[in-house]
Amino acid sequence: VIRLTDVSKTYDTGAIQVQALKHVDLVINEGEFVAIMGQSGSGKSTLMNILGCLDRPTSGKFYLGEDDVSVMDPKELATVRNKKIGFVFQSFNLIPRTTALKNVELPMIYARRPKTERRRQAEALLARVGLADRGDHLPNELSGGQKQRVAIARALVNQPQMLLADEPTGNLDTGSSLEIMELFTALNSEGVTVVVVTHEEEIAAYCGRVVRFKDGQLISDLLQEPV
Amino acid sequence: VIRLTDVSKTYDTGAIQVQALKHVDLVINEGEFVAIMGQSGSGKSTLMNILGCLDRPTSGKFYLGEDDVSVMDPKELATVRNKKIGFVFQSFNLIPRTTALKNVELPMIYARRPKTERRRQAEALLARVGLADRGDHLPNELSGGQKQRVAIARALVNQPQMLLADEPTGNLDTGSSLEIMELFTALNSEGVTVVVVTHEEEIAAYCGRVVRFKDGQLISDLLQEPV
Numbered sequence A, B: 001v002i003r004l005t006d007v008s009k010t011y012d013t014g015a016i017q018v019q020a021l022k023h024v025d026l027v028i029n030e031g032e033f034v035a036i037m038g039q040s041g042s043g044k045s046t047l048m049n050i051l052g053c054l055d056r057p058t059s060g061k062f063y064l065g066e067d068d069v070s071v072m073d074p075k076e077l078a079t080v081r082n083k084k085i086g087f088v089f090q091s092f093n094l095i096p097r098t099t100a101l102k103n104v105e106l107p108m109i110y111a112r113r114p115k116t117e118r119r120r121q122a123e124a125l126l127a128r129v130g131l132a133d134r135g136d137h138l139p140n141e142l143s144g145g146q147k148q149r150v151a152i153a154r155a156l157v158n159q160p161q162m163l164l165a166d167e168p169t170g171n172l173d174t175g176s177s178l179e180i181m182e183l184f185t186a187l188n189s190e191g192v193t194v195v196v197v198t199h200e201e202e203i204a205a206y207c208g209r210v211v212r213f214k215d216g217q218l219i220s221d222l223l224q225e226p227v
C-alpha cells in the first residue's frame, strides 16, 4: 500500500523555484492498476520519482505499507528500490556502452542472483518484449522503441511487487504498445501493483483507475472498467 | 525535392549486421506534409537520418533538388544541414549543461546570426511551444515533454525549408500534441516541407500523405485529405 499525505515537491536551484507537486493526497492499494495522466509539466514524473524512492517530498508524508519512507535508513531504502520496485524511466536511462542483455541483467547483479539464472531471466524477458535477436546490441544500435522495450524488460527482471512505468509506450507503434499493456495486465493479474504514466487514453483504458494532474495538483481520481 | 532511388542501409559493426532499409524508392516534393509510420525497428529513424544528411545510404542514390548528396563536399553538406533542414531528434539531443534558451540559439550561432536577433528569435519560439517561462532551465530541470518542445523550437529557429521531426509528440499530452501539429500545419502552409515520423493515427491525420514501413521496406504510400 502506497500512501501520500499532503505531499508537495518544490525544485529549488537558486534562481529557479518550481512547485512541481502541491498538496497531493493519494492512496494506492496492493494489486491496483492505475493510470496517471495530465499535461506536459504537470508533475507526473516528479510523482513517479517519489513513489520509486528516487527522490523525496519537500513536505508531507509518504508511507510504503506501515513504513514512513522519510525515516528509512539508506540500506533499507536501497533494498526496497532494488527488490520491490521496478521502474521504467521516461528517458529509458540505459547504460551506454553496455549491451541490451547486460542492461537487463544489471538489477539482478545488485540483487546478487546467480550468473546462469541472470542470463536465462534476461533472455526470457528480452524475448517477451520482442527483442530476442537484439541482446548483443548497444543502446546506440537500437531504435527508440527498442530502447524503451529494453528499459521495460530491465524493470521486470527482479519480479517486483510494484511496477512504475513512466510513459512506457511513448516511442512504440500501436501493435507494440498493446503487447506491452497485455504484459502489464498479465503481471497485474498475478498480484503486481502497476502504476503507468501515459498521455494516451487507449493505454489508460487498460487500467482500473485514472488519476489526473494539472499544475502539480491532483484534480481527479476515478475508477473505471478496464477495457 | 527529395528523391531516394533504390536506397538501402546496412549497419555493419563486425558481429552485428542489420539491414535497416531495403531498396527504398521515395520522392517528396517541395511543400508536402508527409507522415512516416511503421513498427518499432522498421527503419523510420534510419530514413530520417539519411534525409537529414546525418548519415549516408549503403547503396542507392539520394538527390536533394538537382544535387546528388553523395558527391557533395562536406562544406556544402554542412550548409544544407544547418540552414535548410530543421531536425527534431527522437531522443531530443539537447546539450546537457546548457539552458533551454541557449540550446534553441545554437543553430543560429552556426548560421552566424547577430546576437540580439538570436535571442529574440529563440524567445519567440520558446513562447510558441509554450515554454516562455522555462528558458533558463537546464535539460535535467525540464519534464520529458518540455525537452521535446525545446528540441522542436531549436529545429525551427533558422526558418528551414524542410522540417524533419522524428516522433515530435511522443512525450506530449494530447493538448500539447495538437498545438505542435497546428504549428507544423501553419509552417507547411507557408511553404515548408514537413516530414513527421509518428506512431499515432491522430497525428498522421494532419498530413496529406502517409508512407508506411515494415522491416526496412516501404510497403505503402497513400495520399489523404488532411483532417
Ligand SMILES: Nc1ncnc2c1ncn2[C@@H]1O[C@H](COP(=O)(O)OP(=O)(O)OP(=O)(O)O)[C@@H](O)[C@H]1O
Pocket (backbone or CB within 6 Å): A134, A137, A140, A141, A142, A143, A144, A145, A146, A171, A172, A173, B011, B012, B013, B016, B018, B019, B020, B038, B039, B040, B041, B042, B043, B044, B045, B046, B047, B090
Ligand atoms: N547503429 C546501429 N547498429 C546496428 N543496428 C542498428 C543501429 N541503429 C539501428 N539499428 C537497427 O536498425 C533497425 C531500424 O532502426 P530505426 O531506428 O530506423 O527504427 P525505427 O523505425 O525508428 O524504430 P522506432 O519506432 O522504435 O524508433 C532496428 O532494428 C535497429 O535495431
Ligand SMILES: Nc1ncnc2c1ncn2[C@@H]1O[C@H](COP(=O)(O)OP(=O)(O)OP(=O)(O)O)[C@@H](O)[C@H]1O
Pocket (backbone or CB within 6 Å): A011, A012, A013, A016, A018, A019, A020, A038, A039, A040, A041, A042, A043, A044, A045, A046, A047, A090, B134, B137, B140, B141, B142, B143, B144, B145, B146, B171, B172, B173
Ligand atoms: N530539477 C528540476 N528543477 C527545476 N524544475 C524542474 C526540475 N525537474 C522538473 N522541473 C519542473 O517541474 C515541473 C514538473 O515536471 P515533471 O517532470 O514532473 O512533469 P511531467 O508531468 O512528467 O511532464 P511530461 O508529461 O512533459 O513528462 C515541470 O514544469 C518542470 O519544468
Ligand SMILES: [Mg+2]
Pocket (backbone or CB within 6 Å): A044, A045, A046, A090, A166, B143, B144, B145
Ligand atoms: Mg514526465
Ligand SMILES: [Mg+2]
Pocket (backbone or CB within 6 Å): A143, A144, A145, B044, B045, B046, B090, B166
Ligand atoms: Mg525511431
